[in-house]
Amino acid sequence: MTTSTTAPFATDWTTWHDAHEAARASEHGFLTITSIRWLQAEPEQFEDAPGAWSTSEDGPVVALDAGESIVVDGQEVTGTHRFGSLAERSGVDVLWRDGDETVVIEVARRGGSDIIRPRRSSAPLRTSYRGTPAYAPDPAFAVEAHFEPFDEPREVTVGSVVDGLQHVYAAPGVLRFDLDGPRTLTAFNGHGDGLLVLFTDRTSGVTTYAATRSLDVPAPDASGVTRIDFNRATNLPCAYTPHATCPLPPAENRLDVAVEAGERLPA
Known part of the structure; x- marks a missing residue:
């Protein structure tokens, strides 16, 4: 049964995902x-x-x-x-x-x-696009995280879905959190003051896109606290089209846990 706690969570997620789908299928997306x-x-x-x-x-x-x-x-x-x-x-x-x-x-x-x-x-x-399936929103996959900044931002080189192509991102630090055990993710600079993480997990290549998933993380507060909501993990363009140059996650962002949240393999 849906509780009063999960109902607003699911509604917020649905509103967000509907907007994300509309942008993806926009006139010149x-x-x-x-x-x-x-x-x-x-x-x-x-x-x-x-x-x-x-x-x-x-x-x-x-x-x-x-x-x-x-x-x-x-x-x-x-x-x-x-x-x-x-x-x-x-x-x-x-x-x-x-x-x-x-x-x-x-x-x-x-x-x-x-x-x-x-x-x-x-x-x-x-x-012909009819939407992307996703896991039902689950508050258990929205976890508190602590951001630990590096002394200086680091340039991190990652691979690409295009053979031989490389991308360089500025990484200001790491996110530490608990998801069926302690985990870390290297974070890149994202939109505004926010962070961006690229990751794979045990669902990759099974129920989710094999190469990478993307997730925006809100800017940490003054004490470094933020929230990672894996329900909002999305597919990058390379999951749909061969005409993409999407980056791959850094090796340390391969989570040894099944993140059964967010967008699944395109239908």
Whole structure:
């Protein structure tokens, strides 16, 4: 029987997960990506993007054909456009009108390489998407944690679902908590003052996505206390599309416990 304690918990979780699903299946979310193109020094043309694309130490460049245009930062662009050097994990979305459809082209830098990823709302992955199954929310998987900062933030290099690609994250410290025994997770800088953890556990590859799961953790208070709610563990884009560059967890974030909470393997 649902108790008065668990009912608000489940309602809050449902509201959060509905919003997360809506964002995932949004008009130009990652389910709409049609390809990932790794830009080279030699200009290349692609069937799902206008112009010829290349890159150098000065950043990505597109040379548009006569009659072609894109919109960058609200301005229509023709001819040759230089995006300038992009910071790691940053990107710019440009608009391209292809017939009756508006295509968003993500121009980004991932793992030290410049890429483009066109996004079409009509992509089959989006139009056929029916949602991601998840474990029923369980307060037992929302645990108090204590954040222990490093003397200085550390740069942590992790692998990627793309062979040979690496990502570097700033890790300010570790989270210590109890979940069927004492556990630790290396935490990365997250949104705002919050933290980000990437992890696997005993369910990985069985009922949850094998490579990684992602979880946002609220900023610790002045005494280092925060809360890890594994019910809000989510799949990264690589669980759905081959056109992703998702990071893998650091080795120490492989939890030797079955975290039967959060999103499961995509249907």
